[in-house]
Amino acid sequence: MQLFENFLNNNKIWAANLKTKNPDYFKQMSKQQTPELLWIGCSDSRVPAELVVNAQPGEIFIHRNIANQVIATDFNCLSVLQYAVNVLHVKHIVVCGHYDCGGVKAALGKQNAGLLITNKWLMHVKNVYRLHQKEIDCLPTEEQRVNKLVELNIIEQVHALSHTSIIQDAWNKHNSPTIHGWVYGLSDGLLNTLITLNPRDEIHPIYEYESAI
Numbered sequence: 001m002q003l004f005e006n007f008l009n010n011n012k013i014w015a016a017n018l019k020t021k022n023p024d025y026f027k028q029m030s031k032q033q034t035p036e037l038l039w040i041g042c043s044d045s046r047v048p049a050e051l052v053v054n055a056q057p058g059e060i061f062i063h064r065n066i067a068n069q070v071i072a073t074d075f076n077c078l079s080v081l082q083y084a085v086n087v088l089h090v091k092h093i094v095v096c097g098h099y100d101c102g103g104v105k106a107a108l109g110k111q112n113a114g115l116l117i118t119n120k121w122l123m124h125v126k127n128v129y130r131l132h133q134k135e136i137d138c139l140p141t142e143e144q145r146v147n148k149l150v151e152l153n154i155i156e157q158v159h160a161l162s163h164t165s166i167i168q169d170a171w172n173k174h175n176s177p178t179i180h181g182w183v184y185g186l187s188d189g190l191l192n193t194l195i196t197l198n199p200r201d202e203i204h205p206i207y208e209y210e211s212a213i
């Protein structure tokens with residue numbers, strides 16, 4: 001385990017190493033960002049977005065929250081989405097969850113009296129469980145039930161993205177971005193695809209806008 005005091009020293013070493021390789025690295029980096037990918041992931045410290053796909057600074061725009069949720073009233077996530085799509089013009093969005101997710105596990109239990117705010121955030125994952133209750137409850141172990149809900153929650157969030165005005169408008173006008181649902185294995189470090197939504201894929205009619213936005 002790394003001591004907190006080391007982080008600032010490590011930062012100096014990291015910056016110095018990059019400057020040694022390319023003296024203009026930070027000057028170039030400070031001019032602009034052109035990421036192709038928006039990553040919406042879980043806050044879990046074991047799933048660091050850039051590291052698991054070996055990306056460099058400037059390559060991924062990132063939003064993370066507990067259980068990688070896309071909620072229609074969350075202006076934090078929606079602001080990130082709007083900026084990424086309308087200004088940065090990302091070509092891809094990934095919702096990345098992970099097996100053995102503590103948030104998903106908590107959502108399958110009773111509400112925690114000591115975490116009154118977190119309970120409210122996890123309410124949305126509980127709703128995903130109720131949508132798929134039969135499919136989940138028939139699984140024999142808690143691990144399997146948690147991991148099934150992890151997968152279903154990722155798929156649900158990918159669809160939730162397609163329900164936003166931001167995505168529907170971008171699909172109509174720019175035929176972009178593609179939305180991917182990925183799951184990360186804490187035990188093997190591997191990412192797997194669960195779902196891909198391409199621009200103009202079918203959206204359930206109740207989520208479609210009546211006319212152009």
Ligand SMILES: [Zn+2]
Nearest residue numbers: 042044101102
């Ligand atoms: Zn998690």
